[in-house]
Amino acid sequence: MPAVRSVSIGLYIKVGSRYEETSEAGVSHFIEHMLFKGCQDWPTSLDIAKEIEGRGGYLNASTSHEFTTYWVKIGARHWQRGLRLLANMVQWPLLRAEEIELERGVILDEIYMYRDVPEDLVSQLSNKAMWGDNPLGREIAGEIETVSALTPQAVRDFHARAYRPDRAVLTIAGAIDVAEVQDIVGDHFGDWQAASDPPTLKPAPDLAAQPRHRIAIRPSEQAHLQLAVPGLSRLHPDRYALSLLNVILGDGMTSRLWQRLRDERGLAYSIGSYINMFIDSGVMGVYGGCDAKRLFETLVETMAVWLDLQQTPVPESELRGFKEYVKGRMELSSEDSSAVAAWWGRQVAT
Template sequence: MDYAVEILPPGLRVIHVPMKGTRSVTIAVFVGVGSRHESDGNAGISHLTEHMLFKGTSTRPQRGAISAAIDGIGGIQNASTDKETTVYWVKVSADQVALGMDVLADMIRRSLIRSRDVRVETNVILEELSMAADDPQDWVHVLADEVMWPDQPLGREIAGTRESVGATRRRDVMTHLANYYGSNNTVVSIAGGISRRAALNLTTQVFDGWQPVEAPVPVPAATAVHSGDRFRGAEKPTEQINLCLVYPGMARRHPDRWALDLLLTILGGGGSSRLFQSLRERAGLVYETHAYSVHYTDAGSVVLFFGTDPSKLDRALDGMVREVQRVRRSGVSSEELDRAKRYYAGRMWLGMEDSSSVASWFGGQESLHHEVVSPAQAIEAVKMVSQADVKRIARLYLDPSLARIAAVGPGAEPRLLERIA
């Protein structure tokens, strides 16, 4: 899959990925700021700012005008805030790219940020926080981050806290925009049925004159290792208890990343995975179980998840631990590894059929690392992983002495740590 990166003055990076035969175009604007750039006092400001950019601009001041512009051409528009980036995107038909690009640039460069809108939106986000806390499956993953990175930005809920969000004012949003929203801290990723020349011309037109910023650097991640930080739980009167077994992982560009991804595919990557077959198909202890990795620029985590009836909690956790012990002791078979490699490649190419997935893959990497591993390169790296690599990674990263637990529901108690020793 071909792509090209251009740097427009003064520092705006544009990555273009042509997709022949595709009649859609996705434009994704990645700003290099997320919740890990925040302090305790302004936690959630990145997420609130993302919301505020939909509330009206100097050229589209009416409420709903931003959405109406994209709805009116049958397009799709959204945004999201992560730990390290904030992204705004539109997906439109190829003949409407100019309008899609104009709307995104308008939001990012000319949003009004009215005080009354800030007051309304802080209340919206407070409801969003309440909704997340009421969803045990959502909340256990928040706690999984917290137990891995306690008392630091990577371990916080992206949307912030009720206290920090409630205290936010217009001046705080304006300061955040001034600090981080600038040409040199932004990547425009364009994928789909548009030529490179057209993509660059449109980007140049709408972002001409946008100035650079001196974006503050986030605090490096520090993984907690002492025993007091190994459990986070919330007792809630739910029908199930949701539990995450959490281990320190690796940064996104770590050379062992590909072996870890394959290991977790074998452990919990679908209906044929070991955890699914063991905990659900044979023992009937769970409905859902899976495994995944989280990768940041300088840190990461490994998460094994299940949800079960509280009466089955100990048996389910014991079963998960046995599968971890087994893979650490005996590794994986050649058949399992080959299947995991085919799974990875198949899912990759299925995703690359959609312009929004392509824009995300290329733009996200360019934003964080100033370089891209293409889908073909990723698949080649996966092909090189051996059984010995997977066993080594299992022994190194699934070390029981480093394991933590996050749990939400009846029975979410620190005594669960005794079962993973």
């Protein structure tokens, strides 16, 4: 990408909540936090932050059900610093006992925070109804009890098992020279060794046919709802068709849900659809927030839109318009080094 002035680096580790035993739920997310607390060449969290932010860059991470991702976006002239830092963080974190105890409190506060946010709470309730006691139905950050019980040694042991070169994908996009990158990547990652047997992914359950529901009564200005149905895995041959269906249903202001529930009926400010695709399963759903007094009406209208899309073919002219929407968004994202790095990371890591 010679026209951009940034470089984005993504490091994808094949580990997340689906690789955890029930007793260690939340350990993947815990380790993600701990890698920012100090490593061999940058021993404190401030040292790590200064290395990137001191040059105007961004450093962040996230944990999902199947991956933990670390990324840096920085000016092109500093990209080697970002790569060296990521390599140091994932291979040689300090994982000090006193830092683990401090961060435990931060993570517990994070769990409580998500439970206080209606959008996050309704999502977790939906996952629990869909997946039950499977790791897909758990909070990625873990439960209060399991996070409280994790020992420093358990954190170190899980890192040693999960963070290994055969489970990692590195992506770099931006103003770079490919030959130079290959040499420098070898310098920083060439000696990375697997320490022990990796954790294994817990398979998704067979989804029951009967409907299930979860309700939480909380003081709130709105009622929040989520409807979910079984979807497709990210390896399914129809995954692209499902992605387009999701756009038609609830992605953007021209989507059917937005037009019907917001523009025509004024039922909801927040309304949309989503898909989550995993390696062996998936889910498609609708989320909305509305006046509690109009909850039933919102549900009825949402189901009407969904059923109409299921039962009536999409007109060719409408389909062409949504295809152009998707292509246009892809073109725009191709100008962003972080979006390009993330796209390649998802392709290769799968």
